[in-house]
Amino acid sequence: MRNSSLSFGAIGIVMGTILVWACSEDTAEHAGTADKKPAPKTAGAASATREVHTPPPPFTEGIFPCSECHKDMETNPARRDLTDEHTGIVFEHDSKNRWCLDCHNPGDRDKLRLASGALIDFEHSYLLCGQCHGPTYRDWKAGVHGKRTGEWNGEKRYYLCAHCHNPHSPRIKPIAPFPAPRPPEGRPFILGGPGK
Amino acid sequence: MKKRPTTNDSRLTTHDSGPGTQDSGPEPSAPALDRRGFIRLASAAAASLAIPALSACDERARAQFLRRHFHELSPEEVKGLVKRLEADAKERFGRDCTIETKPAVQDASFGYALDISRCIGCRRCVHACVKENNETRDPEIQWIKVLEFHKDHGIDFPEANPYYCGPNDEDQNAPKTEYKAPENPLSPLNKKQKAILENQDIQYPLYQKADGGGSNQCAVPRQGRFYVPISCQQCRNPPCVKVCPVKATWKEPDGIVVVDYDWCIGCRYCMAACPYGARHFNWGEPQVAPGDINPKMHYLGNRPRRKGVVEKCTFCIQRSRNGQYPVCVEVCPVGARKFGDLEDPESEIRYILEHKRVLILKNELNTRPRFFYFYSV
Numbered sequence: 001m002r003n004s005s006l007s008f009g010a011i012g013i014v015m016g017t018i019l020v021w022a023c024s025e026d027t028a029e030h031a032g033t034a035d036k037k038p039a040p041k042t043a044g045a046a047s048a049t050r051e052v053h054t055p056p057p058p059f060t061e062g063i064f065p066c067s068e069c070h071k072d073m074e075t076n077p078a079r080r081d082l083t084d085e086h087t088g089i090v091f092e093h094d095s096k097n098r099w100c101l102d103c104h105n106p107g108d109r110d111k112l113r114l115a116s117g118a119l120i121d122f123e124h125s126y127l128l129c130g131q132c133h134g135p136t137y138r139d140w141k142a143g144v145h146g147k148r149t150g151e152w153n154g155e156k157r158y159y160l161c162a163h164c165h166n167p168h169s170p171r172i173k174p175i176a177p178f179p180a181p182r183p184p185e186g187r188p189f190i191l192g193g194p195g196k
Numbered sequence: 197m198k199k200r201p202t203t204n205d206s207r208l209t210t211h212d213s214g215p216g217t218q219d220s221g222p223e224p225s226a227p228a229l230d231r232r233g234f235i236r237l238a239s240a241a242a243a244s245l246a247i248p249a250l251s252a253c254d255e256r257a258r259a260q261f262l263r264r265h266f267h268e269l270s271p272e273e274v275k276g277l278v279k280r281l282e283a284d285a286k287e288r289f290g291r292d293c294t295i296e297t298k299p300a301v302q303d304a305s306f307g308y309a310l311d312i313s314r315c316i317g318c319r320r321c322v323h324a325c326v327k328e329n330n331e332t333r334d335p336e337i338q339w340i341k342v343l344e345f346h347k348d349h350g351i352d353f354p355e356a357n358p359y360y361c362g363p364n365d366e367d368q369n370a371p372k373t374e375y376k377a378p379e380n381p382l383s384p385l386n387k388k389q390k391a392i393l394e395n396q397d398i399q400y401p402l403y404q405k406a407d408g409g410g411s412n413q414c415a416v417p418r419q420g421r422f423y424v425p426i427s428c429q430q431c432r433n434p435p436c437v438k439v440c441p442v443k444a445t446w447k448e449p450d451g452i453v454v455v456d457y458d459w460c461i462g463c464r465y466c467m468a469a470c471p472y473g474a475r476h477f478n479w480g481e482p483q484v485a486p487g488d489i490n491p492k493m494h495y496l497g498n499r500p501r502r503k504g505v506v507e508k509c510t511f512c513i514q515r516s517r518n519g520q521y522p523v524c525v526e527v528c529p530v531g532a533r534k535f536g537d538l539e540d541p542e543s544e545i546r547y548i549l550e551h552k553r554v555l556i557l558k559n560e561l562n563t564r565p566r567f568f569y570f571y572s573v
Contacts, residue, residue: 053399058400136230139572144534144547144572147528147530148521148534149521149525150520150521151536152516152535152536152543153304153520153536156289162401163402164531166404167402172402172414172530173403174416175402175529176318176415177416178320178323179319179362179384179389180358180361181322181341181358182336
């Protein structure tokens with residue numbers, strides 16, 4: 001009994017030390033002591049990962065610049081069914097609480113508007129999405145949510161939220177899959193174990 | 197046939213006159229063949245057969261036959277080997293191919309993560325992989341297998357459905373697909389699908405290209421299902437490497453488990469040992485249309501294989517060793533696939549391991565994969 005409690009104590013001390021060590025590592029990391037981190041593999045790799053390269057936003061053909069049509073129109077902020085233009089838009093994005101002008105800028109139509117009132121280009125629409133979808137935006141910046149192409153240790157290209165998600169109806173839509181594999185003749189599918 | 201050695205060689209009878217022999221007179225006409233004698237005879241016969249056989253075939257095949265293990269080759273010998281293989285590839289496909297032998301990136305340690313909550317099971321990765329890595333189209337080998345599971349049941353391998361949305365889909369509740377067998381088994385993809393693999397950007401914006409809504413089409417993701425693509429897990433403790441009797445497969449310094457197709461004897465022990473079904477055997481002569489060949493090859497990766505050898509995923513070694521993402525990462529339309537250097541604290545893969553719920557397939561087997569599955573929602 002005494003032995004085991006002793007050993008438990010020892011384990012406790014060891015665990016504690018590991019914890020303290022881990023925490024100090026962590027804080028050092030957050031404090032930004034650069035010498036603790038291993039140097040990146042290629043020159044400028046770290047800085048390159050922070051830069052965001054995106055392909056141009058996926059506009060419907062002929063829709064941009066918006067100001068082409070809107071410049072002479074009077075802004076009507078009322079919520080209504082759009083019957084003349086933009087009739088193809090299905091609005092299923094918190095539509096109870098939001099309306100066009102919550103994101104589209106009523107003045108300069110070629111810009112989007114953040115909640116702060118700041119105007120942004122469509123190229124930076126991720127800032128707009130990130131206002132509500134904080135954790136997803138964080139993941140996207142880290143390269144974990146959404147698609148990334150390029151080099152694993154160098155320059156990367158980020159896709160915008162709007163490349164995959166329709167901003168007006170963001171749920172991913174089903175697509176047709178590529179061809180299924182051909183089954184081996186006379187054998188059921190087996191994955192390292194008995195099949196069905 | 198050239199001359200055979202004479203069987204009444206005097207050496208064969210030398211042990212017959214030992215102290216235990218009862219026979220009185222020497223009988224050279226009836227030699228008893230003991231074990232040592234037999235081996236001598238057999239090796240002499242084999243040598244006399246092999247030398248003319250080897251001299252009959254061309255220089256390249258002879259050099260290929262007499263080469264040593266890849267790890268024992270000097271840089272010059274590797275160069276010669278690559279030249280021979282490039283000539284072989286040219287002969288076979290009528291195209292100039294480059295086969296590189298680039299070693300592992302210094303201090304890199306590859307890791308891979310796949311977001312199960314995002315994968316929609318579209319199989320673009322499967323076919324991009326086939327194209328990039330020159331996998332045989334007929335008979336069909338695909339390094340990636342996408343399994344469909346029920347959301348209510350979780351990952352239950354006996355229940356896995358790899359044939360969803362195909363002619364062999366046994367799922368009764370699924371909408372039936374009108375299946376047309378490809379006219380040419382060597383290229384099962386249609387024009388549109390080929391175009392996507394050529395230029396993946398044309399699949400964006402994804403929601404506008406969502407063509408699966410038609411009445412007869414089977415569209416993914418299907419209601420109540422989720423998808424788990426499985427390929428080589430690049431184990432740090434790989435059972436397949438342990439069982440190989442000839443060291444034809446090994447772990448590279450960057451963690452990629454590779455196969456030397458020229459050294460593989462086709463015993464398939466590794467396939468029996470792999471708990472993930474990730475290794476594939478060339479039961480027939482691999483066939484790829486010359487136009488579909490990817491000419492950028494790596495010795496340990498996508499170079500042409502022959503009948504009777506085992507092959508597997510190599511994280512696209514010809515790409516990853518040149519800094520690129522594997523092709524499955526690049527083609528995934530929803531960005532569910534992530535690849536990077538585990539040693540680089542800035543990499544996506546490290547972010548995932550530090551911040552997400554991570555699942556390891558068959559963790560209880562202590563294979564310690566470099567391939568992780570994670571949930572981001």
